[in-house]
Amino acid sequence: MAVGFPVASNILHIMQIKQSYDVAIIGGGLAGLSCAISLRKKGFDVVLLEKETYPFHKVCGEYISLESWDFLQSLSVPLSYLKLPKIDTLFLTAPNGKSFTTKLPLGGFGISRYMLDHILANIAKELGVDVMEQTKVNEVQFGKDFQLQFTSHTTKQTTLSAEVCCAAFGKRSNLDIKWRRQFLKNQDRRLDNFVGVKYHIRSGGDKNVIGLHNFKDGYCGISQIEENKYCLCYMTRSENLRACNNDVQELEEKVLMKNPHLEKILSKRSVYPGFPITISQINFQKKTLVEEHILMLGDAAGMITPLCGNGMSVALHTGKLGAALITDYLGGDINRDEMERLYHQQWKLNFDKRLATGRLLQRFFGSTSTSNAFVSLFNIFPKMAAPVVKMTHGKSF
Numbered sequence: 577m578a579v580g581f582p583v584a585s586n587i588l589h590i591m592q593i594k595q596s597y598d599v600a601i602i603g604g605g606l607a608g609l610s611c612a613i614s615l616r617k618k619g620f621d622v623v624l625l626e627k628e629t630y631p632f633h634k635v636c637g638e639y640i641s642l643e644s645w646d647f648l649q650s651l652s653v654p655l656s657y658l659k660l661p662k663i664d665t666l667f668l669t670a671p672n673g674k675s676f677t678t679k680l681p682l683g684g685f686g687i688s689r690y691m692l693d694h695i696l697a698n699i700a701k702e703l704g705v706d707v708m709e710q711t712k713v714n715e716v717q718f719g720k721d722f723q724l725q726f727t728s729h730t731t732k733q734t735t736l737s738a739e740v741c742c743a744a745f746g747k748r749s750n751l752d753i754k755w756r757r758q759f760l761k762n763q764d765r766r767l768d769n770f771v772g773v774k775y776h777i778r779s780g781g782d783k784n785v786i787g788l789h790n791f792k793d794g795y796c797g798i799s800q801i802e803e804n805k806y807c808l809c810y811m812t813r814s815e816n817l818r819a820c821n822n823d824v825q826e827l828e829e830k831v832l833m834k835n836p837h838l839e840k841i842l843s844k845r846s847v848y849p850g851f852p853i854t855i856s857q858i859n860f861q862k863k864t865l866v867e868e869h870i871l872m873l874g875d876a877a878g879m880i881t882p883l884c885g886n887g888m889s890v891a892l893h894t895g896k897l898g899a900a901l902i903t904d905y906l907g908g909d910i911n912r913d914e915m916e917r918l919y920h921q922q923w924k925l926n927f928d929k930r931l932a933t934g935r936l937l938q939r940f941f942g943s944t945s946t947s948n949a950f951v952s953l954f955n956i957f958p959k960m961a962a963p964v965v966k967m968t969h970g971k972s973f
Contacts, residue, residue: 593706593731597621598906600724600738602713602751605634605689606888607874608744609696610895611902613651616703618903623706623736625713625726631694635772635855637797637882638807639663639786641684641889643972647896652699653692660685661800665785666965670951671792671944673836678954678961682969684786684885686801688776713751716741718869740902744873744895748857752876755868759861769814770794770858772882773824778846780806786885790947791835792816797882798841805848808841811882814856824852860935865923866916871898877923881934884968890927893973897922926970933967 599615601608604626612624640648649655664683669675701707711728722741725734743751752760762768781787786799794812801807810832820826833839863878865871874891898919905915954961 593623593708593733593736594621595733595736596721597623597706597736597738599623599740599742599902600625600722600736601742601744601873602716602724603743603745603749603874603876604628604630604697604707604709605693605744605746605874606696606891607876607895607898608742609693609700610647610651610892611742611744611873611899612700612705612707613696613703614896614899615902616700616705618899620903620906622700623708623738624700625708625711625724625728626697627710627712629709630697631690633774633850633853634689634693635774635809635853636689636807636888637799637809637885638688638801639684639686639797639799639885639888640892641886641969642682643970644889644892645685646972647892651696653695655685658687658691658802660687660802661783663784663786663799665782666961667781667785667787668951668954669787669789669835669837670948671790671835672948674948674951674955675837676951676954676958676961678958678965680786681962681966686799686807688801688805688807691802713745715754716751716868716870722870740871740905741869742871742873742898742902743867743876744891745876747855747875747879748859749876757864757867759859759863762861768859768861769856770811770860771814771817772809772811772855772858773852774807774809774854775845775851776801776848777806777808778804778848780808780841780845787837787841788885789835789838789841790944790951791832791838792944794831795882795947796832796838797885808845809882811858824854860938862931865920869912869916871902871916871919873898878927878931880927880931880968881938884930884934884937886930886968886970889970890930893926893970894923896973897926930968930970933964937964937968 598620599622601624713726715725717723780798789796796810798808873894904910
């Protein structure tokens with residue numbers, strides 16, 4: 577394949593896994609894989625449990641801020657070799673068709689989750705991380721160490737133990753419900769119950785531009801990824817979809833295409849096979865960072881709104897932070913309480929304001945009238961845009 581990573585085999589191999597590990601990571605997305613690789617490079621025994629089989633697609637905007645470039649290269653991801661599209665311009669449109677263009681202070685690049693997750697999974701395997709695919713964790717109990725119970729197609733074993741456990745299972749999991757996490761109990765219509773839809777299409781605009789197109793109760797991002805493909809991903813309230821008979825095509829025709837820029841793109845798109853893919857019950861409520869002594873990574877700890885275009889970088893950064901503190905704990909430099917306290921402290925220092933800004937922008941851009949007003953305001957006062965973008969991004973890590 578031209579993209580430079582091996583094709584997945586359809587043959588499942590029964591793994592020989594250990595009974596005990598230094599670290600168990602639940603979930604093999606960007607946060608889980610980056611944490612696993614970082615810890616394995618320090619010499620720790622790591623097991624990663626992922627319910628899917630690599631490679632696979634995820635609903636995601638697939639734009640990564642350049643703040644993540646150095647860290648990904650430190651994980652041995654060959655970014656320069658992949659010749660990925662660099663993105664340095666934001667093209668913002670309102671539901672009424674008005675538009676605003678600005679340079680991104682830092683910029684980013686495009687890469688699909690299908691490619692990046694698979695590259696990271698292969699790096700983890702080559703380093704000696706036990707990557708258990710098609711494995712669902714059903715329960716985690718903490719005593720002297722962590723006891724994980726799971727069902728798997730890749731091993732006959734059903735339990736294992738670990739001294740440290742991380743949860744990097746994404747936006748929502750069966751374990752969230754089992755643990756009765758607080759974010760599931762809170763209710764805020766402006767932050768709850770969204771659906772996401774993603775396509776890969778053959779064209780979608782200029783190569784160096786990320787388009788952010790607003791429509792009634794939602795927004796759509798479009799930017800280039802590898803192999804000259806474009807990722808088109810949008811999010812809207814679940815009631816928008818229900819009002820369209822739960823039909824994605826009807827939703828696009830009746831709601832998204834009211835924005836003339838989206839009408840032009842959607843009416844002429846050429847879609848790659850296997851799309852669209854969808855996800856539901858997306859929630860932007862604040863989340864706890866530690867549950868039952870388990871460190872929460874990535875979206876499991878808190879999800880930045882997609883309109884900020886920075887979720888992939890936040891996930892990677894949490895994986896790095898978690899790995900560094902776990903290294904200190906396993907090395908005897910700090911105890912478990914200190915590890916958890918420092919994780920809270922560092923997470924909030926790096927992400928609290930960014931996620932809060934994202935939630936605030938979510939409220940503004942969730943309304944047709946305010947979306948129209950914001951784009952008009954940016955055109956009148958263009959210097960206002962840069963600080964808003966900067967508040968949702970971090971520095972190179």
